[in-house]
Amino acid sequence: MIAPLIALLLQAQPLEQPLPDPVQEARAQSLMRELRCMVCENEPVSQSTADMAVDARRMIRKQVAEGATDGQVRDFFVSRYGQYVAFRPPMDGWGMLLWGFPFVLVLGGLVWIGLRLVRNRPKALDPVPDDRNAEGD
């Protein structure tokens, strides 16, 4: 009778209260992972125990709870601390080049391979006989 009551009294609350809405909390946590802790070396605010990171986490949760979009939260931090704070490079201007070049490379590679294969395309090829069960070399 008494025991659960004592347990309740002893129950600790987390230092940083997660947001009640799990979707918002997930968004906040993903934002914490992509913003740099400015007083640490190469760490996101999600990991750091530094005061600055604690403040940043609180700020992110507050803004998300108040309905800010991911972009608005990022812009807030970038306008305060500069582009350096964001592990996500900007998606405009030269940034598009950075984001786009892997896909351009893949497309270019596919076109190049395709052209080579079509140019040398023989009439009809047969599969190499199925001998995969023989001892390999």
Place this chain on the structure above:
Amino acid sequence: MIAELGHLLAFLALGAAIGQSFFGLTGGSETSRRLAVAAAMFAALSMLTLIICFVRLDFSVELVAAHSHSQKPLLYRIAGAWGNHEGSMLLWCVIMAGYGAVAALTMREGKLRDRALGVQGLLTVGSFVYLLFVSSPFTRQLDPPFDGAGLNPLLQDPAVALHPPFLYLGYVGMSFVFSLAAAGLINGEIDRDWARRTRPWALGAWSFLTIGIALGAIWAYYELGWGGWWFWDPVENASFMPWLVAAALVHSLIVTEKRGGMASWTVFLAVVAFCLSLLGTFLVRSGVLTSVHAFATDPARGTILLIGLGLTGGAALGLFAWRAPTLKPGPEFDPVSREGALVLNNLFLSVSAALVLVGTVTPMVLQWLGELKLISPEAASMSIGEPYFHMTLAPMVAFLLLFMPFAQAAPWRKAELTPLVKWLIPSIIVAVVAAIAAMAMGGWGIFLGYGVLVGVWVIVGVGQDLWRRAGAGGFSRLIRLPLTVWGMAIAHIGIGLFVIGATVETAARTEQTFPLGPGQIAEMNGWQFEFQGVKMVDGPNYVATRADILATHDGRTELLQPEQRSYPVSAMGTTEVAIRKTPTGDVYVALGDQLRDQAGVWRIRIAHHPLIDWVFGGAGLIALGGFMSLAARLRRRAPAPAGTAASEKPASSDKPATPEAGVGASA
């Protein structure tokens, strides 16, 4: 005396490597071989003297004084020998000369071996010159201190003590692949025989690199105290780039070996893999980075490393540009074929390597341009991290793995797509069902569903492939499948497990920090944690604050004891987390600081890392598969008569030569 002996031995190794290189390139085959073995022995003995200096705490050697301490346990005194810039460079030299010696003792005689030994000798000479004239580990100091400064406590850990040797076995292993590529280009023979003889070296180096990277990730996971295992830190990326290129290489070598195709692309990858290893070493060792990993900082050394990289890469690419046009094109193949699938594998792996390279180097280049005042300070300070790498790499991995089961099932030269797709329908169904189930459990995250989808697809695809290869032979046939088949299967299952583990862990890890006083209870994910207070415990060379936490789950209780260690010698601390393994993942408890305003109340960070063992276990299986493939080669090499294999022509005819049967057999 012993340090001077080590210094002398390093010079002897340099001399032997000069001879190895000269005779190897000019046709003095036997002399080159003996000198290669001698260089490796001198280098190894030199490393041994350095280890003895570290074990005996000879503080008159500058390096020992700077990195060791009388209170340090024996294991870390030994590991201290390579836990610093100079010592690790000596280890690099030892491994490089060692690969030369192994090649000298095991490779079949012929032009390829001699010239490869010659090129390897050149690389060894370069490494020793850098070691002896820019970063000698044997420098004495006149006024030895009473005790040493100690090793960075973060590095006093078994995983990270073994991390550099494995990483270097991988990085430097690429040097011999490079030497074989250069030798093949000089000889003008990049053919099936060349590929057959190069592939074991590539497989070995790649597998070692896999283990080295995994050890680093495991260390980060439990030692840095926040439970992350990969943060796209430039130093991590530095080892990931050569890994990706080497992964492409071990696959393109299959095409060159079995079909004689893709020869110039294969040799290009062999060159690039080692250049990226050098670039990685430059990034880590030059101090161009500021990150937790970059312990050594000295710009002068960086410049020399960069020049070495430029010379090596420039010479090799020049050789490539000169010789590659003379290489014979391989036999034709239809886009829908095993060749076609492996071409796609190489496309996605090399674009992945390129994007990791660009993402890693761009911020440094921008910073440098900013310092030269060529661009504005705002434009110069850019960070590229997790969001970029996840969002660009994920599609590459998706396509890569999508084609994997097709590559395993398709015959060489020409495949029929419709029967292949039909045959793989069970894999498709299982993968889709698993992905939907995972998303239903894990909150409908796109990343989560995608990771489970491709991971399960690959694993079930491997299962179907094994099933078909066993055919009517059933289980007894299955276990007698060639070792190469099993190597491929295990490595591919490893990739599947890794992708599932990595996406689930990233999407579903949870963590909270609680302020706990004695007797207080924290609850998380159905676990109860009762904090019982802290006590001070003495370690060999540290003092620990150890917390007692009773963790209860499903009626079972056990004691978890996370620690904070403080190393008086270096005035630094480390976090030792307590990890409780469960079938579905790790419960991870770290002890933080005491609250400033409340004595006896400590910050306790509790996290749940689902499927984390799949991440490390998957990496382990990838390496195991690579080694199994390598072992298969070694076992079969013996009966091949020396003369016949060397004179074999590339297969351009319709019938594959009988000894090369077992096309599907390679991972």
